[in-house]
Amino acid sequence: MSILSELNAPPIYLICGGIIAFVAVLCIVFLLRAWRAGVALGMDKTKMKRAITSSATFSLLPSVGILLGVIALSGSLGIPWPWLRLSVIGALHYETQVAQAAAEQVGMGTLSASRMTPGSFATIALLMSVCIMWGMILSVFFNKKYTQKLTVTGNRAGGGFGDLAMTAMFIGLVCAYLGSYVGAFVSGDGRFTFTGDWTPIAVAAVSALVMALFVFLAEKKQKAWVESFSVAGSMLVGMAAAVVLGILVK
């Protein structure tokens, strides 16, 4: 029996699938609790439905991208473990890096099925779990104190600088990523060579333009319903632009 057959065996599926099912139930529990609390607090049900719809549509395309991560890792780690890692707790950019680093530490050199043994798989899997569990541990110990300090109770309007600060933090996050695309294009192949990959800049620009169109439709044409699909729609066109550019450049 090959190592991949062993890693794709029913018991491994059962273990990983069971944990994913547990987390899915957890999501439903949190969703129902929040919905009921929202209703009890007198929140507008339409708003809550819009939050759910927009988040669901928003997540579709990135989820397909994450599925590619599962496919990429399945060649060396089998299907169930990457499926678990990327459904729960993991992050696309993290898993491959840590799996590769772990493979080096167990003496495999590179992450590949040809060098994988049951022992090295178990070691890599444990390291992948241990390295990324700190956010959860911090949540257990500090989430309560931290969020209590930040929460405005009762019917007070909230906002103030706290609201602006969170928006600014998110703007900073976006700036860091957009800046990295500029840096990769200008200096990716050597400082000021302007020969790096410019596709991310073009994709971001197309996506921003489509978002501008959605905003125009929502605000000027009173089609508020498009807001729920604006991010997913913009991403879809941006990603399609990447495909077209790929064909044109080739």
Place this chain on the structure above:
Amino acid sequence: METKQVNETWAAYTRGTHRVGRICTLITLCLLVGAPFLMGACLGALPDLSAVARAFLSVGLVWTVSSVVEFLIYTPMLGAGGGYLAFITGNLINMKIPCAVNARDIVGAKTGTPENEIISTLSIAASSLVTILVLALGVLLLTPLQPILQSEALQPAFSNVVPALFGAMAYKYYRHHMNIALAPLVLMSLLFVLAPGLIASTSMMIIPSGALAIGIAWLLYRKQRKET
């Protein structure tokens, strides 16, 4: 609803969220750390703990620092319930954070309010369920889907999911806050151009970029308050 009643409902919900959140996080932690041992037992080989310790010292510490930073930055954005759920379900930067911020923006919820907490939790739960569903379907249909998803023509699309996401979000947030966004955008671009080695650490560069944006926002906020 009267303020007192709202406060009581809210307090009960918050207490419950922390209790459920902590218990579920601990169970998930045990499951995730226990799974490699269980799978190892099924395969007839247990993890090599000394190799895990060595590897953790070489790569894990970086991720530990990153996790602390993520916790400090993202918990205020996500609120209590959203925070517990997001750290359990992962994919924060490339999905959960923009998703929750977008939902908050669509319904106009303000940071630190019960409404923001509720919307954020609904958003993260819905997003996580979609990911779980898409991945489960994908795994189920892996054989027929694999050639399509891995076709050479579609690769640029899937390599550019994050730029597509941040392009859309940039328009949405920059258009009302260009005075906050301009300086960090220019500074980050210059920094990555002059030190391209930092591109690999973009997630860490969020800290100075975010700090600068918050600093500018604070100055603008103070100026606005003085004027009114």
